[in-house]
Amino acid sequence: MNERQLGAVMVVLMASIAVGFLFVxxxxxxxxxxxxxxxxxxxxxxxxxxxxxxVAASPGGEVERVDIEGEFLEFDxxxxxxxxxxxxxxxxxxxxxxxxxxxxxESWGEGGPPLLWDKPIDLGEGHSGAVVWKGRVYVMDYDExxxxxxxxxFSIVDGREIWRRWYKAPTKRxxxxxxxxxxxxxxxxxxxxxxxxxxxxDTETGAYQWGIDMVADHGAExxxxxxxxxxxxxxxxxxxxxxxxxxMIGVDIATGNVMWETPNPGGWKMTHAxxxxxxxxxxxxxxxxxxxxxxxxxxxxAAEGELLWQSTAWNNKVTSPSPLKVDDQQLxxxxxxxxxxxxxxxxxxxxxxxxxTVFEQDKKTGFSCEQQTPILYEKHIFGVLPKSAGERREQFxxxxxxxxxxxxxxxxxRYGLGPFLMADNKFFILNDNGELSMxxxxxxxxxxxxxxxxxxxxDAWAPMALVDGKxxxxxxxxxxxxxxxxxxxx
Amino acid sequence: MAELKGPNKLSRIGFLRQAAxxxxxxxxxxxxxxxxxxxxxxNTVWQIDPAKCVKCEHCSTDCVVAPSAVKCVQSYPICGYCxxxxxxxxxxxxxLTSAAENQLCPTNAIERVFVEDPYWExxxxxDKCIGCAKCVKxxxxxxxxxxxxxxxxxxxxxxxxxxxxxxxxxDAWDRVPADTPYKLKHDQRQVVExxxxxxxxxx
Numbered sequence: 165m166n167e168r169q170l171g172a173v174m175v176v177l178m179a180s181i182a183v184g185f186l187f188v189x190x191x192x193x194x195x196x197x198x199x200x201x202x203x204x205x206x207x208x209x210x211x212x213x214x215x216x217x218x219v220a221a222s223p224g225g226e227v228e229r230v231d232i233e234g235e236f237l238e239f240d241x242x243x244x245x246x247x248x249x250x251x252x253x254x255x256x257x258x259x260x261x262x263x264x265x266x267x268x269x270e271s272w273g274e275g276g277p278p279l280l281w282d283k284p285i286d287l288g289e290g291h292s293g294a295v296v297w298k299g300r301v302y303v304m305d306y307d308e309x310x311x312x313x314x315x316x317x318f319s320i321v322d323g324r325e326i327w328r329r330w331y332k333a334p335t336k337r338x339x340x341x342x343x344x345x346x347x348x349x350x351x352x353x354x355x356x357x358x359x360x361x362x363x364x365x366d367t368e369t370g371a372y373q374w375g376i377d378m379v380a381d382h383g384a385e386x387x388x389x390x391x392x393x394x395x396x397x398x399x400x401x402x403x404x405x406x407x408x409x410x411x412m413i414g415v416d417i418a419t420g421n422v423m424w425e426t427p428n429p430g431g432w433k434m435t436h437a438x439x440x441x442x443x444x445x446x447x448x449x450x451x452x453x454x455x456x457x458x459x460x461x462x463x464x465x466a467a468e469g470e471l472l473w474q475s476t477a478w479n480n481k482v483t484s485p486s487p488l489k490v491d492d493q494q495l496x497x498x499x500x501x502x503x504x505x506x507x508x509x510x511x512x513x514x515x516x517x518x519x520x521t522v523f524e525q526d527k528k529t530g531f532s533c534e535q536q537t538p539i540l541y542e543k544h545i546f547g548v549l550p551k552s553a554g555e556r557r558e559q560f561x562x563x564x565x566x567x568x569x570x571x572x573x574x575x576x577x578r579y580g581l582g583p584f585l586m587a588d589n590k591f592f593i594l595n596d597n598g599e600l601s602m603x604x605x606x607x608x609x610x611x612x613x614x615x616x617x618x619x620x621x622x623d624a625w626a627p628m629a630l631v632d633g634k635x636x637x638x639x640x641x642x643x644x645x646x647x648x649x650x651x652x653x654x
Numbered sequence: 655m656a657e658l659k660g661p662n663k664l665s666r667i668g669f670l671r672q673a674a675x676x677x678x679x680x681x682x683x684x685x686x687x688x689x690x691x692x693x694x695x696x697n698t699v700w701q702i703d704p705a706k707c708v709k710c711e712h713c714s715t716d717c718v719v720a721p722s723a724v725k726c727v728q729s730y731p732i733c734g735y736c737x738x739x740x741x742x743x744x745x746x747x748x749x750l751t752s753a754a755e756n757q758l759c760p761t762n763a764i765e766r767v768f769v770e771d772p773y774w775e776x777x778x779x780x781d782k783c784i785g786c787a788k789c790v791k792x793x794x795x796x797x798x799x800x801x802x803x804x805x806x807x808x809x810x811x812x813x814x815x816x817x818x819x820x821x822x823x824x825d826a827w828d829r830v831p832a833d834t835p836y837k838l839k840h841d842q843r844q845v846v847e848x849x850x851x852x853x854x855x856x857x
Contacts, residue, residue: 388738552795
């Protein structure tokens, strides 16, 4: 190879390297074609969510008759002794305040209050709270293995199971399954399953009394994420709100016969709120927040089931907290999903009752609760603000009845969707992850007393119960009993 | 061939020496260049920290790319697959269908797919998403917070002074290593699942 040829080779070689380098440097990435989207019309129709499909009585499913009597199982647990009961949702007087509490500890060690049972009770995934009667603890549960709802009775002494009655009702988990608190008297206990099955049993023996399917019998529609409504027992009447063909029904607790029905001309739907008994304008009534509006139904013997008043000023698709009586005329309504809150005032003129909005609360700047019903204490309303409350999100807050936030727990003390109750001038607040806080019940400001992680799971949303200083609480899968008495800890 | 004479004449050996040294120099230059540009891939790109993001909507309005390079992504392990998705449906929806008036998203960028009763899957269509964070805010406020914002590096031009980062009120914008360019809530393997791309532009 002569010099000329060698030079040419070198030039070609250098040019090739340069071109390759430029190609590597400036090459374009491959084009990405946008994905095409097709509307899933057949699926929407099959699920009953689009015109042309079958409108199902429950989301996506046909109405199936369930044998609510089911099967009864007995175990070796023995009931203990308690001097008081926690007979239904929000305690004896529906205030969520344990007014006859024994003195409770002012603080705990790092480990929290002592556990009363050797081990937690394992439950199906859900958010059902407990009730307590004569040393027994009752919980509505879902047995994932058997695919059925189960009302379970445990000993408060050691958590051992005494009996269980269950019926088959396959339900897929959807942020848990069971989420209602039973109601009981000395003779009967009533529970509602996730798909609106109502079961009445003998409180002591678990013997089956009667059952109602609110979907099949009353045209109810199972709410999104399943039933959250807790049954109400008022004397000899079980009050339910199917919000189907009837807005509300009264059922004879002894027989299961429907005694009265309140029409539902507006086609309101069931929410996760519960029917609350209250006396407003001197009249006993049942107040219920449906999806469509809020209504008051007479609880007076002479006019049971008669619609006294209704308002569409409060109309949300999803409402979990129940109505809260503030005074003889006013009630406070609150919800999450951007709903905020509303103070309603009832007035009677010419024999008719009307509801007027006193003030509204914005979800971001005002006071509202997303999942739990607030507590009224000394004319002030207490609750945990929702995640949508801006800088005050998830803080515990005190709110006066004229519409002003008095204090909040501040940015270092945030909670969540968990429950709270009051006893012995203290608030007990459980956050989503099972951390229990105790704060002083005060109108003057946030005064923390103690805090401890007492549950290991998540989504600890079930309402708590407190009897004789024994605090029952659960996360999505386990229930425990804490001894929070002063005599035990201090 | 005649012998080359004089000071400007190059001998064969000299020519070969010179050529060889130039080749070596070029090789070194090429290696150096590759090292320089290669190292850029190990440098940093912009990304949003979901834990700090306050869903203020600056991401949709302040990006130099139109529509914004910021997109919503879905964390499937966190999602509840609800029939009523707070991030998908407008709070005042008429019915739970994918009709436009029921949707919260202004650009119809969320695909709703029926899985089985009662579960529905929600997928983000990146080419439609404008990063407005309406769905992210609703999902976080009332749901499991499975929707969140990320810079899509398929579209981000990685400005030295990112115009969104300069407006971000919560200091949620950060430089992250270019080889791990996403701050995912769950598993980095979701990059593939979510169809997220590696950075085209790095600094």
